[in-house]
Amino acid sequence: MKTAYGYLRVSTKGQVKKGGFERQKSAIQKFAEKSNLKIVNFYQDSVSGTSKDRQEYSRMLIDMLSNGVDTIIVENLTRLARDYEVQRHLLRHLVSKQITLISADTEQDITRAIQDDPMQKALVGIQSIFAELEKDLLVVRLKKGRKDAGHSPGRPPLYDKKFKKRIRRLKTKGHSYGHIARKLNKEGRLNTNGNPFSPQLVRMIAIKG
Secondary structure, eight states, rough: OEEEEEEEEESHHHHHTTTTHHHHHHHHHHHHHTTTTTEEEEEESSSOOTTTTTHHHHHHHHHHHHOOOOOEEEEEEEOOOOHHHHHHHHHHHHHTTTTTTEEEEEEEEEHHHTTHHHHHHHHHHHHHHHHHHHHHHHHHHHHHHHTTOOOOSOOOTTTSHHHHHHHHHHHHTOHHHHHHHHHHHHHHOOTTTOOOOOOHHHHHHHHOO
């Protein structure tokens, strides 16, 4: 079964009191069950009008870099953003990262519709430059996390016997490769290329030894 994230957002405090999150979550769950999708986590932002104020949205995208989930479901497109320009910015950003956004109420693959528009395709090419910048910034952030955690400068020998044994032990305990990659990244660990771990790399280390 394919996995996905649910994204919830309300733009006023009144919507929180009126059960806005619960309504959105219910709509997303119903669509997921109908479409044979498994919601593995929900992220919710409140009273957030711009693309820069969304802490949970940003955390969701960072998680996606390491766990293989590539689909987001929203109740409807206004839950992503009401402002048209903000919507366009966020959608182009998702397309550049090959992330699928689905609207539960219309059952439409929004990002596919964007890709089918020639003008939007050109804009996605520009957006990919910024996506690469974001990746570089994440690496810097992870390196800083290692330093703050007391790791010595330079790149430690990540793939020694102890490291491989730890990965196999976590896998034996039932953790997925995505979960293990996410755990290593949160610790500020980097692979031999100086980048965050991916589920595929963790699997390769565990198998090849």
